[in-house]
Structures are given as structure tokens and as C-alpha cells.
Amino acid sequence: MPNTTATNPTLAVIGFKRQLVYHLHFWAFIAVAPLVLVQWKQGHPLLSALLILFCGNALVVIALLRLRDTYFLKGRLFPLLAVVCATYSTIINGHSGLYWAYPAAIALFFLLPLKEAIVFNSLFLSIMSVVAFYKFPEADFWRITFSLGLSCLFAMIFAWLVGRLQAELTRLATTDPLTGCLNRSQLADILNAQIQIRERYERVSSLVLIDLDFFKSINDHWGHLAGDKVLKEMAQRLRKRLRESDQLFRIGGEEFMIVLPETRHKDADRLARQLLTSISARPFLNDITLTASASVAEVSQGETWSVWLNRADQALYQAKALGRNQVVNASRPDAALQAEPLLGPGDNAPDEVAPA
Numbered sequence: 206m207p208n209t210t211a212t213n214p215t216l217a218v219i220g221f222k223r224q225l226v227y228h229l230h231f232w233a234f235i236a237v238a239p240l241v242l243v244q245w246k247q248g249h250p251l252l253s254a255l256l257i258l259f260c261g262n263a264l265v266v267i268a269l270l271r272l273r274d275t276y277f278l279k280g281r282l283f284p285l286l287a288v289v290c291a292t293y294s295t296i297i298n299g300h301s302g303l304y305w306a307y308p309a310a311i312a313l314f315f316l317l318p319l320k321e322a323i324v325f326n327s328l329f330l331s332i333m334s335v336v337a338f339y340k341f342p343e344a345d346f347w348r349i350t351f352s353l354g355l356s357c358l359f360a361m362i363f364a365w366l367v368g369r370l371q372a373e374l375t376r377l378a379t380t381d382p383l384t385g386c387l388n389r390s391q392l393a394d395i396l397n398a399q400i401q402i403r404e405r406y407e408r409v410s411s412l413v414l415i416d417l418d419f420f421k422s423i424n425d426h427w428g429h430l431a432g433d434k435v436l437k438e439m440a441q442r443l444r445k446r447l448r449e450s451d452q453l454f455r456i457g458g459e460e461f462m463i464v465l466p467e468t469r470h471k472d473a474d475r476l477a478r479q480l481l482t483s484i485s486a487r488p489f490l491n492d493i494t495l496t497a498s499a500s501v502a503e504v505s506q507g508e509t510w511s512v513w514l515n516r517a518d519q520a521l522y523q524a525k526a527l528g529r530n531q532v533v534n535a536s537r538p539d540a541a542l543q544a545e546p547l548l549g550p551g552d553n554a555p556d557e558v559a560p561a
């Protein structure tokens with residue numbers, strides 16, 4: 206099965222799950238395949254048939270993962286068949302069948318979503334307890350119930366912690382630690398999703414780029430730590446004005462990007478102007494007056510995410526070249542001529558940045 210390096214955290218998680226499914230099916234097949242014959246020879250054709258089903262499913266999943274890098278039913282058939290085989294084997298074989306209940310219960314936590322695995326395992330544990338109660342002496346019934354229950358509990362704790370670790374690592378890999386905004390790792394995926402909505406449903410999205418003006422002079426004048434605090438406050442001010450569905454990225458030192466789903470350039474342009482006003486209207490850290498430049502680009506038919514972003518980038522460059530503290534709309538070919546400066550302290554030269 207392909208083991209390529211993932212290009213973003215989401216793909217890394219998907220790759221991890223595929224590897225897990227592959228190894229579980231592979232080693233379970235190796236362990237269980239000989240039992241088909243053993244059970245057949247011992248005169249248990251039904252169990253032998255169930256094991257054939259289990260091995261057949263494992264083989265198909267292994268082949269699909271090797272050849273197409275995909276599998277079906279989210280790997281649910283494996284744990285389902287495993288618990289059925291283990292239960293039936295315990296009923297007809299006694300202790301020698303019971304040994305298989307332990308790996309089956311643990312596999313449930315590896316392959317199913319946590320809540321589903323807990324429900325499924327509780328059911329499995331109850332059935333196995335009933336079987337043990339009728340099949341074995343009372344002391345064994347208690348031993349089996351507690352040891353199987355403890356195995357399930359350990360597996361559940363492990364799966365829960367791995368899930369939390371995975372979520373935390375994904376959060377760390379996809380967000381900027383300073384501002385909490387998304388970083389560039391998700392950029393292509395999120396822009397591509399908007400492009401697909403545009404192509405499929407003809408619903409347009411826009412993106413806004415915002416870059417603080419003369420930010421270098423803030424660092425030079427007030428120090429890097431103050432610069433960091435300004436960036437944090439900037440993200441807070443932007444976030445305050447955005448909807449839940451909008452996505453805020455920090456894509457460069459003092460450059461932010463906002464993806465606005467289902468938003469035409471006219472509305473995006475209005476929002477960008479309001480955002481620039483919210484930046485220039487009130488000093489940062491109570492003292493530092495700042496302006497920003499922005500560009501707006503509505504996604505066009507047939508363009509790729511990099512072309513879309515590049516259009517916005519060019520427009521932002523124009524906004525800077527035209528004197529900053531303004532919005533340039535990338536959708537208009539004559540955007541440069543129509544850019545309108547905003548009122549505010551942005552007319553300051555870099556060395557004029559001073560306490561308000």
C-alpha cells in the first residue's frame with residue numbers, strides 16, 4: 206500500500222487510518238486463515254464458513270488498499286465478523302473459542318468511531334458474559350467478565366487518548382500559534398472546496414487579503430513583542446466582524462486572508478472596507494495607529510485556487526502601490542483606476558507612526 210508523505214494534516218490522518226486498517230486486516234488474515242481448516246476438520250462447518258467470510262473480507266480490503274488505496278464500509282465488517290466468530294466459537298468450543306474474544310474486542314476500538322465502539326463493545330461484553338455464565342463454572346464467569354471488561358476499558362482509554370492527541374496535533378498543525386488563525390496548510394483544500402461549489406452549484410465565493418501598512422516600522426519603533434500583540438489584536442478585530450462560516454487565515458507575517466463562502470465581490474468589497482475602517486478607527490494597544498490595504502477577488506469560472514489567490518495578490522500589490530489604506534477589487538480589470546482611498550491615519554509615512 207502506498208506510503209507517501211502527506212501534504213496536509215487531514216491527509217496525514219486519513220493515511221494513518223488506512224495503514225491501521227491495512228495492518229489489522231493483514232495480520233488477522235494470517236492468524237485466522239489456518240483456523241478455517243482446523244474448524245472444518247473438527248466438524249464445525251458453520252464456524253468454518255464464518256471464518257471464510259472473515260478471511261474473504263480481509264483479503265478484499267487488503268487488495269483494495271493495495272491497488273486503489275481505498276476500502277469500504279469504513280472497515281466495519283471486520284469487527285462485526287470478528288465478534289460473531291468469537292461468540293459462536295466460545296459457544297461451541299468453550300475456552301479455546303473464548304481466547305479470540307479479546308483481540309476482537311480490542312479491534313473494535315481500533316476500527317470503529319469511539320462512541321460506536323463503546324456501544325458495540327458493551328453489547329459484546331454482555332453477550333459474552335451470558336455465554337460464560339451458562340458455559341463455564343461461576344468462578345470462570347467472573348474472571349471472564351472482568352478480564353474482558355478490563356481489556357475493553359484499556360483499549361477504550363487508549364483509543365480516546367489517541368483521538369484527543371490526533372485532534373490536538375491537527376489543531377497545532379493547522380493554526381498559527383500567535384493569532385489562532387488558520388495557517389497555509391489548509392489553504393489549498395479550503396479554496397478548492399469553494400471552487401468546487403462554484404463549478405457544481407454556480408454559487409460564488411470571494412476572498413479578501415488584508416495586509417497591515419508599514420508594519421516594519423511598528424516593530425522598529427515599538428519592538429517585536431508589541432508587533433506580536435498588534436497582530437493578535439488585529440486577528441481579534443477581524444474575527445469579531447466575520448461570520449461563523451467565514452475562514453480567517455494568517456498567510457504571511459502581517460498578511461491575513463479571509464475566505465467568504467457564498468459572497469459576491471460587491472459584498473466582500475463592502476466587508477473589506479468595514480474591516481479597514483475597524484483597523485484604522487481605533488489605535489492598537491491603545492497607542493499604535495495603523496492602517497491596512499486590502500484586495501477582494503471573487504472566484505471566476507474555471508480558475509484554479511492558485512490563479513484565484515494570485516489575482517488577489519496582484520490586486521493587493523496595486524493597493525499598496527496606489528498609496529495603501531484602500532481596497533482594490535481584483536474582479537474588475539480597471540481595478541487600479543477605481544481604487545478608493547479610505548479616510549484614516551494611513552496617509553502617515555512609516556516614520557510618522559507615533560503614539561495616538
Ligand SMILES: Nc1nc2c(ncn2[C@@H]2O[C@H](COP(=O)(O)OP(=O)(O)OP(=O)(O)O)[C@@H](O)[C@H]2O)c(=O)[nH]1
Nearest residue numbers: 416417418419420421422424429432433458459525
Ligand atoms: N512582530 C512580528 N513581526 C512580524 C511577524 N512576521 C513578520 N513580521 C514583520 O513584519 C514586517 C513586514 O515588513 P514588510 O514586508 O516590509 O511590510 P510593511 O512594513 O508592512 O510594508 P508594506 O506591507 O509595504 O506596507 C517585517 O518587519 C517582519 O519582521 C511576526 O510574527 N511578529
